[in-house]
Amino acid sequence: MHILILGGGGMLGQKIAIELSKRGAIKEKQISRLHLVDAYNAPKIPEGAGFQITAEIADLTAPGVATALVKDKPDLIFHLAAVVSGEAEQDFEKGYLVNLDGSRNLFEAIRLVGGGYRPRVVFTSSVAVYGGPYPEIIEDDFILQPLTSYGVQKAIGELLLNDYSRRGFLDGVGLRLPSICVRPGAPNKAASGLFSNIIREPLVGLEAILPATKDVKNVFASPRSAVGFALHAATLDTALLGDRRSLMMPGVTASIGEEIEALGRIAGDKIVALIKEVPDENAQRMVKSWDWPGFTSERARSLGFKCEATFDEIIQVHIADELGGRIPGLEK
């Protein structure tokens, strides 16, 4: 099995690559080759894999790039490449170029390979495809009316994925990812980053800025769960999806206040005290435009997609996967 990861230099792309290296196969299918591509971040090649891994800097929005990337007919493509929410809101043209034209270039390149080529394409959509007003809980057939340009671009990607799948050009699965939390590493331009910052920074003894109010809710899954979603989607029986190829992934709904309470239970008041409230109107407007009431994610759960059950568990996954089981902030 030949696998291509677009956005392979990003946080999720790297974690999927590492997991694939460890497993060596997806279900019973041995991996023969993994190609990592990213437009901005040079992908690191995981060590010790029993198969060939290559990496490349390439931009899907440049002419001919998508065609070249699918020339060797990868069996499985993870399409994670995107400009994140905050940046797509700040730079209107770049958001549409990367998130809409980039995805379309990829799907078109696949279509034009022809000759029965029909790869599995796992596309990361986002909970940002939803916008209020909301019902009390969001069912799987609730309308997608995003309130950010990023959300609009992801919703368009989903529609294209449906149509290219229905037409038989590719075999798509779209994952509406909850906010990934706790996101490791440096903050990125995703507006949802603040939900991670207030956990990640204090745990290592650093101050974190909270620019939004504590009543704001969001829906979360750990990076470990996100990798699990992607790998589950890679071998899902897509006949079960019908013509609706995208699914709202399961997640844990919590307010910022509830995040902080969970942090207190796990790491204590000294760590919580590192969170400084510094209101910022733009950040507040953006996260408040989401403020999801909660999702049933019934279809995804019934198809075997799994995540954490509580926000405490999300913090514990972070401590286990990123901090070696320790809380460095308590050791200072």
Next chain:
Amino acid sequence: MHILILGGGGMLGQKIAIELSKRGAIKEKQISRLHLVDAYNAPKIPEGAGFQITAEIADLTAPGVATALVKDKPDLIFHLAAVVSGEAEQDFEKGYLVNLDGSRNLFEAIRLVGGGYRPRVVFTSSVAVYGGPYPEIIEDDFILQPLTSYGVQKAIGELLLNDYSRRGFLDGVGLRLPSICVRPGAPNKAASGLFSNIIREPLVGLEAILPATKDVKNVFASPRSAVGFALHAATLDTALLGDRRSLMMPGVTASIGEEIEALGRIAGDKIVALIKEVPDENAQRMVKSWDWPGFTSERARSLGFKCEATFDEIIQVHIADELGGRIPGLEK
């Protein structure tokens, strides 16, 4: 008020142009100029209008065309230009080129005028943005998961209209039109044409082919109602729409069998006998992929959009508006 109609040579564009010529104003605003543009059908200029009317053949998908069309800053743009459902399904590339790229070219050209230019854009979407499985009745917050390429292209147009409106580049209203029935003139490539053919042709004494089964349902509004929707949207207070700029228009839900019963009540058995059942798999698949259960259209109704109450009334509107109040098929 300066008005631009894209798709101005089509059935709906021509009817809107004629209505505007008669009225001379929209609400209290005098019309100073009307420009009719169409890529395929040379628009006819209605006679006797008290303002300047111009017409042009121009294709939104050609470089620079959209920019040239909005250079004079029309205050109101009706964007009706589209490849219809059957054609978009047959010709994948043409459908995306005209229905997606064409709309995007227009919205981008408007955005790039800048300087506070923010025209009202009335965009004709379609009931084809919906796809099953359906609940018993479709509420306004039901998900848009189209089952045709045309529906996908219209749903994408709606999403772009929302985002460009939210960003302040234009002031959009999207109208999810029911199947327009009875569509006058020669059959076009819209798959929904069959619902009109079986009424229009018999009324003038011609045979009509019915390629689908009588149980197939659809939702209908007359051309007169469609003109009414467009003109109502032209002056609607868009503050009432929030960030969801598109509305499912009211319509009459009827099966093909119920259409034929209404025809029988109005024109008698001799006329009904002109309908010949000739099953066609493609046509059946396409109309069956819709087969809407019925729509509340609650938002649109509450905002003052109006249509016929029964299918009988839809036939009577056709006889009044297109046949001079007569049934020529009965006079042969």
